[in-house]
Amino acid sequence: MKFMTSLALSLMIAPASVWAADCQQPEAPTVPDGASASYDDMIAGQQAIKSFQADNKQYLDCMDKEIKAAVTEAKTAKTPEERSAAAERHTDMVNEFNAAISEEEQLAAKFNSEIQEYQAEQGN
Numbered sequence: 001m002k003f004m005t006s007l008a009l010s011l012m013i014a015p016a017s018v019w020a021a022d023c024q025q026p027e028a029p030t031v032p033d034g035a036s037a038s039y040d041d042m043i044a045g046q047q048a049i050k051s052f053q054a055d056n057k058q059y060l061d062c063m064d065k066e067i068k069a070a071v072t073e074a075k076t077a078k079t080p081e082e083r084s085a086a087a088e089r090h091t092d093m094v095n096e097f098n099a100a101i102s103e104e105e106q107l108a109a110k111f112n113s114e115i116q117e118y119q120a121e122q123g124n
Helices: 001-013 037-074 079-123
Strands: none
Touching: 001 079
């Protein structure tokens, strides 16, 4: 019985990434260096970023469902420990969700900067 209680508690406080196993965060692509990239490199970089953004949207949609499930879990928890674990899971997932948005914004900003550098190199 003690083992089952320990197992249940460890599962409740597992990191959000363990709970959201179906939500696969995409890997950000490498942004081409605008100072040395060719036109084709820049277009390939743009396509890779657009693909990443589409994959990241799917990840965020999945995480949103998991976040809502954690809220429901907290509301329906039978014990203070379960409620606390669900609240912690919710917080962890919201943090991961926000980090994924920040990563996408930073990637877009970096690519925009590299586009400006590419255009400067081309004399545009």
